[in-house]
Amino acid sequence: MTATLFDGIVQGLQLSLLAAGITLIYGLGGVLNLAHGQFAVLGGVAAKLLLDRGAHPMLAGISGIVAAGLFGLLVDRSLLLPAYRYRGEERLLLGLILTLGLSFVIDGYLNYVFSDFSLTLSLPIASVQIAGIPMRTAGLMTSLIAVMVFLALFAFLRWTLLGKTIRSIIENEVGAELCGIDPVRTRTIIVGLATMMAGLAGIAQGLFSSLGTEMGPGFTILGLLVAVVGGVRSINGALVAGVFLGIVNAFASRYIGAYVAFIILLATAMATILLRPSGLLARFT
Amino acid sequence: MSRWPIFSRYADLVLLAILLALVPAFAAGSPYYLRLATLAVVYMGWTVAFNLIFGHTKQLFLCVGALAGLAAYVTAVLSQQLQLSPWITIPIGVAAAAGLGALFSYVSVLRGLGVIFVGIVTLAFSLIFQNLVLGLRQFTNGETGLVTRGLGFALLEHPLAAYYLFIVALTLALVVYSFVMGSRMGFAFRALSDDELTAELSGIDVTVCKVIAAALGSAIIGMGGTLYGFYNGIISPGLFSFANVDIPVLISLLLGGMRTRLGPVIGAAVFAVIEEFVRPFGQLNVLVDGLLLIVLFIAFREGLVVNVRKALGRTAMLWPTWLPALAPDDMSNARPSGKMSPRAE
Numbered sequence: 301m302t303a304t305l306f307d308g309i310v311q312g313l314q315l316s317l318l319a320a321g322i323t324l325i326y327g328l329g330g331v332l333n334l335a336h337g338q339f340a341v342l343g344g345v346a347a348k349l350l351l352d353r354g355a356h357p358m359l360a361g362i363s364g365i366v367a368a369g370l371f372g373l374l375v376d377r378s379l380l381l382p383a384y385r386y387r388g389e390e391r392l393l394l395g396l397i398l399t400l401g402l403s404f405v406i407d408g409y410l411n412y413v414f415s416d417f418s419l420t421l422s423l424p425i426a427s428v429q430i431a432g433i434p435m436r437t438a439g440l441m442t443s444l445i446a447v448m449v450f451l452a453l454f455a456f457l458r459w460t461l462l463g464k465t466i467r468s469i470i471e472n473e474v475g476a477e478l479c480g481i482d483p484v485r486t487r488t489i490i491v492g493l494a495t496m497m498a499g500l501a502g503i504a505q506g507l508f509s510s511l512g513t514e515m516g517p518g519f520t521i522l523g524l525l526v527a528v529v530g531g532v533r534s535i536n537g538a539l540v541a542g543v544f545l546g547i548v549n550a551f552a553s554r555y556i557g558a559y560v561a562f563i564i565l566l567a568t569a570m571a572t573i574l575l576r577p578s579g580l581l582a583r584f585t
Numbered sequence: 586m587s588r589w590p591i592f593s594r595y596a597d598l599v600l601l602a603i604l605l606a607l608v609p610a611f612a613a614g615s616p617y618y619l620r621l622a623t624l625a626v627v628y629m630g631w632t633v634a635f636n637l638i639f640g641h642t643k644q645l646f647l648c649v650g651a652l653a654g655l656a657a658y659v660t661a662v663l664s665q666q667l668q669l670s671p672w673i674t675i676p677i678g679v680a681a682a683a684g685l686g687a688l689f690s691y692v693s694v695l696r697g698l699g700v701i702f703v704g705i706v707t708l709a710f711s712l713i714f715q716n717l718v719l720g721l722r723q724f725t726n727g728e729t730g731l732v733t734r735g736l737g738f739a740l741l742e743h744p745l746a747a748y749y750l751f752i753v754a755l756t757l758a759l760v761v762y763s764f765v766m767g768s769r770m771g772f773a774f775r776a777l778s779d780d781e782l783t784a785e786l787s788g789i790d791v792t793v794c795k796v797i798a799a800a801l802g803s804a805i806i807g808m809g810g811t812l813y814g815f816y817n818g819i820i821s822p823g824l825f826s827f828a829n830v831d832i833p834v835l836i837s838l839l840l841g842g843m844r845t846r847l848g849p850v851i852g853a854a855v856f857a858v859i860e861e862f863v864r865p866f867g868q869l870n871v872l873v874d875g876l877l878l879i880v881l882f883i884a885f886r887e888g889l890v891v892n893v894r895k896a897l898g899r900t901a902m903l904w905p906t907w908l909p910a911l912a913p914d915d916m917s918n919a920r921p922s923g924k925m926s927p928r929a930e
Contacts, residue, residue: 382883393839397839400875400878402875404874405879406875407871407872407875408869408870408873409869411871412872524705525708528701559716563716566713567709569705569709574698577696
């Protein structure tokens with residue numbers, strides 16, 4: 301029971317990492333990134349390449365995250381430029397198509413070049429006993445990192461000047477621009493940050509079980525679902541929605557079975573969207 | 586306007602049907618190319634329907650494959666389990682798809698969902714459908730697929746006859762589409778795709794319009810799904826997956842041009858040709874697809890039809906006026922202006 305809850309929270313936090321990235325890019329750039337899961341896989345592939353060359357797992361993991369972020373910066377400054385020329389729905393549509401194309405390119409390339417790829421990172425100690433329950437250190441560590449990342453993100457958004465400018469752009473891009481904020485520069489930083497979070501989610505998958513190149517679309521879809529259940533514009537919402545859906549999924553797969561569990565997960569997401577169209581925590585950004 | 590308004594309004598459709606009917610002559614008896622052409626016609630139908638739902642009424646239905654699959658599975662399972670004739674089961678399958686499409690549309694209008702939210706809800710439905718088909722093994726035979734050979738019309742199992750049947754169905758769908766777009770409903774669609782609030786304020790019932798567009802579009806999608814299921818001889822979840830149906834349909838629509846009559850058809854045809862060209866790349870074809878998608882969109886953002894129109898606009902004098910498909914601003918299927926104003930009642 302407690303173990304199932306713990307599993308759910310761990311998986312949920314991983315989903316939250318992906319969803320928060322999608323939320324940030326959507327809030328700031330007005331682009332729904334359909335290649336977000338692919339960034340997670342990309343981070344994992346970069347980590348694996350370093351690992352194979354004999355790098356320390358810790359270093360490899362961090363480099364993987366940085367690599368995902370760098371690729372994010374590159375994409376923002378090149379591929380997404382045509383989309384940024386428009387506003388509102390035009391930008392959304394063009395952004396959807398461009399990122400969908402990007403996800404095909406990444407998937408096609410990775411599946412071709414690394415056809416039998418799988419990243420598995422293992423920790424020195426496999427499991428520990430906490431309050432009488434055996435817990436896997438991998439789960440503990442990934443959730444600890446995820447919680448720390450979220451705390452840092454909230455602190456950053458609340459107390460730093462850059463964080464405040466980011467929130468102002470999410471609220472109203474034109475208004476922020478009139479106050480002298482440069483949305484282009486801020487957007488680039490945020491895309492880098494969001495893709496780094498995706499990279500972290502990919503590495504976490506490698507720690508928790510194993511990461512394959514074919515997992516990109518699955519990550520993207522789950523991340524999108526969670527982001528939308530959270531309200532697409534709220535990071536708190538993404539966090540809560542991720543943990544909520546993670547727990548629903550863990551309990552459903554523990555007590556009912558895998559096919560039905562996924563259906564229950566999707567139906568819960570659908571019901572949440574229909575019951576609270578503006579997200580779980582609509583009022584807070 | 587030419588002297589034959591009816592002919593003039595449908596001249597491009599007649600031309601299209603003739604062109605498509607001539608394709609088997611060029612396929613030179615190769616069953617492979619005939620099958621490709623048939624698949625292209627099925628996708629054209631789906632894209633026409635998706636244009637009605639997404640292009641004209643801005644409802645991002647990411648469940649084209651699931652609706653088509655639903656109709657196909659309902660039809661096949663009913664035919665198999667109850668030994669009913671396809672004349673009864675096909676309408677039931679189509680009605681199931683249309684009803685579900687209308688329900689999605691009604692609920693999302695009721696809850697005031699934006700484009701993305703409708704997209705995610707319908708995407709979730711697509712995934713639910715896939716898992717249901719896998720889970721309900723005793724009816725659907727799971728991943729292996731359900732054999733539909735012998736359940737449907739014998740005509741659909743003859744490749745050439747099936748191809749012509751699909752052309753008839755596509756032309757029928759296009760005629761229904763043109764009829765709707767030329768009616769008062771069509772004007773309402775144009776108004777609400779420009780600005781929903783203004784349309785609502787000027788007395789258009791946006792809910793009814795959206796639900797009708799969704800129901801009609803879903804019915805066309807379902808029809809395509811059932812016929813395709815019988816034609817294929819076996820239906821499996823993979824046949825109607827998101828990657829296999831929704832993504833090609835979305836790309837075809839955007840490639841050809843949203844809110845145009847022939848855009849979806851041209852887009853689906855171009856997409857089918859592109860797919861055939863990238864097939865030799867083997868596993869890299871996904872990558873080539875992605876690159877093409879990006880390049881085509883940066884180059885022809887408004888779709889091929891609009892770009893061709895613009896190019897022809899410079900040489901307007903050379904273009905026969907009776908061919909309405911390429912006329913500017915898609916007023917091609919509008920009624921003569923006298924009937925535009927509401928009748929005094």
